[in-house]
Amino acid sequence: MAAVICNATADDIRGEVEFSINARAKTTKAGTPFALELEYNIAPGWHIGPQTSKVTIPTELEWTLPEGVKLVKVEWPELNYFGNPPGFQGKVILHAKLQAAKDLKPGAKLTIGVRSSWQVCKGICKLGEATKLVKVTVAK
Numbered sequence: 001m002a003a004v005i006c007n008a009t010a011d012d013i014r015g016e017v018e019f020s021i022n023a024r025a026k027t028t029k030a031g032t033p034f035a036l037e038l039e040y041n042i043a044p045g046w047h048i049g050p051q052t053s054k055v056t057i058p059t060e061l062e063w064t065l066p067e068g069v070k071l072v073k074v075e076w077p078e079l080n081y082f083g084n085p086p087g088f089q090g091k092v093i094l095h096a097k098l099q100a101a102k103d104l105k106p107g108a109k110l111t112i113g114v115r116s117s118w119q120v121c122k123g124i125c126k127l128g129e130a131t132k133l134v135k136v137t138v139a140k
Contacts, residue, residue: 015043016042016043016046016120016122016126016128017040017041017042017043017046017048017118017120017128017130018040018041018130019038019039019040019041019116019130019132020038020039020041020132021036021037021038021039021112021114021132021133021134022036022037022039022134023035023036023134023135023136024036024037025136026135026136026137027136027137027138027139028100028110028136028137028138028139029100029138029139030100030101030102030103030104030105030106030138031100031101031102031104032099032100033072033097033098033099033100034097034098034099034100034136035095035096035097035098036095036096036098036112036114036134037093037094037095037096038061038074038093038094038096038114038116039091039092039093039094040059040088040091040092040093040116040118041090041091042088042089042090042091042092042120044090045122046089046120046121046122047081047083047087047088047089047120047121047122048087048088048089048092048118048119048120048121049085049087049088049118049119049121050076050079050086050087050088051076053085053087055085056085056087056119056121056125057117057118057119057127058119059087059088059116059117059118059119060116060117060118061074061094061114061115061116062114062115062116062117063112063113063114064112064113064114064115065098065112065113066110066111066112068100068101068103068104068108068110069098069099069100069101069110069112070098070099070101071096071097071098072097072098072099073096073097074094074095074096074097075094075095075096075097076094077092077093077094080092087121098112100138104138105138106138106139106140107137107138107140108137108138109135109136109137109138110135110136110137110138111133111134111135112133112134112135112136113131113132113133114131114132115129115130115131116129116130116131116132117129
């Protein structure tokens, strides 16, 4: 696992939603894709909205990528909460595929940031957000 730097938010402290990011491998080769997992741990009874929604504030991701790294895609799981409105509950894992440029120098440290914002509901709704960083090294 890569080193993960966490910035606690009010939601981390209250415990409705914990957001984290993990590298599937702590190194990558220049010119190859690599994967990250984004995880939401949502407290029992609470749920967050999907990434697109007409009735709630959607769960959003804002990426901060170093030069030479491109986001290819983010795979969201199927909804697992079917109340009104539908969304996600429990443990939810997103799979992100990124691409490292061919000209990245071996030994380079890549710091990737993700800011997520969401609406979490359980009878009442609250806004939450967290920013997380993960480091991946370009292999020699």
